Amino acid sequence: MEDYAAKMALKPDAALREYVTGHAQYREEAVLAALNELRQRGQPAPEDATLRPQLEAVVAKAQADADALAAEAPETDVADLPRLYSPAGIVVVSATISVVAGAILLALNLYRLKKGNVIIWLVAFVIAYVIGRALLLKWMIAHHLFSPWTAPLIDLPVIIAYVWWFWPRYIGTYQFQPRNWLLPLGIFMLVIFVVLLLNPGTAQQLKEQIEQQMQQP
Incomplete structure (x- = not known):
């Protein structure tokens, strides 16, 4: 009125x-x-x-x-809401660790919502991205187009797809109990640290390979 x-x-x-x-x-x-x-x-x-x-x-x-x-209208009890990793948490983990880690959190959300068939599509999407990313980076290194900002920029469309495509289309709700994404973030970081600790030459080898390919005419 x-x-x-x-x-x-x-x-x-x-x-x-x-x-x-x-x-x-x-x-x-x-x-x-x-x-x-x-x-x-x-x-x-x-x-x-x-x-x-x-x-x-x-x-x-x-x-x-x-x-x-x-x-x-029945009021939704907070206890009845699904426990999910938030879009913000998925973005942070994807940007900090890798888009594969972000996909794992998204897949856990889908599993909790009993949408296992969507997980298959998500896995296929991530595999296709990883292959395409590797080929693109190889091409960019060969043509001296690689820079420290290249990888994050290539990852950006995938992260956007997680929160603007997969979430609204398949999660379909923003009412949920937020799960603590700091714990999986810490686990992912610990795994990376252990891998580097057990294989100290891996990072150096990768760096040398990139430098060699960039120096090639």
Whole structure:
């Protein structure tokens, strides 16, 4: 009602009269607001005494029905909401560790929602990306186009796909109990640390290979 009142306050007298004379075409709240505005301007409509009781009754009934419907609507208990890793957590893990790690969190969400068939599509998507990424990086290194910012930029579309495609399409809800994504982040970092500790020459070897390929004419 307040919105209609503000709207009618900006209209000229002729437009307000149109709401009253053509009341069958408009919402009851709008016509009632027009009657109120005309009365405030000292130009009450001749139809006011006839129309107002009808309109007020309709508006009151609609409000009562809306209140009753809202009261009957079951409130979702927080305990009944699924425990999921949030989109923000998936983005942080994907950007910090790798998009494969982010895909694992997303797959765990899908598993909890019993959408195992979607996990297959997610795995296929990630495998295709990893292969395409490796080929693209190899081509960029061979053509001296590689830079430290290349890999994060290549990962960006995949991260966006997680939160703007997979989440709204297959998770389908933003009402959930957020799971702590710091724990899996720590686990992923620990795994990487252990791998590097057991294979100290791996990172250096990879760096040397990239430098050699970039130095080739």
